[in-house]
Amino acid sequence: MNDGEWEEKKLGDIAGFFKGKNISKSDINEQALTPCIRYGELYTHYQETIREIFSKTNLPVSQLVFSKKNDVLIPSSGETKIDIATASCVMLDNIALGGDINIIRSNQNGIFMSYYLNSAKKMDIAKIAQGDTVVHLYSSQLQQLDILFPSLQEQQKIADCLSSLDGLISAQSKKVELLKEHKKGLMQQLFPSSEANK
Known part of the structure; x- marks a missing residue:
């Protein structure tokens, strides 16, 4: 496969599927x-x-x-079909994974797969989720998803590009929060409260 070529396969043909075990809030x-x-x-x-x-x-x-680095996690239950259609790649080994988590393990780039599933396949995943009040998403449904993927080298390039943009967005968001806090503190200093005048 050339770097520019994308191949189509069922997700179940390129990945193994596992479930997490229950970890309640009280745990x-x-x-x-x-x-x-x-x-x-x-x-x-x-x-x-x-x-x-x-x-x-x-x-x-x-x-x-427990997780293996590069695992892709998708909730198997939630409140809305769009919420549940959310993929995340865990980049750490030995993280305990709670119940109601679909674990997708493959030799593809997990970060690429998360971005791909969250954009190109988000609506497809939402459509296969079942239920109204409580929505469920089963691994048997995810395995049937048709996905396109390029070479591993191209997957890495795409993952690096999108990750660097997320890094910039995160850094800017932190700056904005710090500026808001600074403004709030400055306003408290500039404008005396009615309590201070008593």
Whole structure:
């Protein structure tokens, strides 16, 4: 395959599928030792690439399923079909993965796959999700997705390009937040409160 050529295959033909094991809210503890990802965090805390983990658990290791670097994670349940159609690539080994997470493991570039699934395939994934009040997405459905992918070298180039843009967006967002805090502090200094005049 040339760098510019894209090949079409079923996702199930190029990847293995696994499920996480249940980690409830009560199992989360800041002082715990095992970093973990719960399914709801996939659409509230994380984007296409996961390099830092926010939650930890003390559940016994024997009760957990762990990530391999490059795994692509998609929630298997959620509130809306669009929310559930969210892919993230975990770039760390040995992260405990909670229940209601579809784990996609392949030798393709996971970051590329996350960006691809979140853009070109987002609506297709939302369409195959089932349910109204609680939406479910099964690995058997994901395996049937037709996907296009270029050579590994081209996947890396695309992943690097989009990741660098995300890095710039994140840096700018932090600058904006700092400026807002600075403005707020400055306004408090410039304008005396009615309490201070009493």
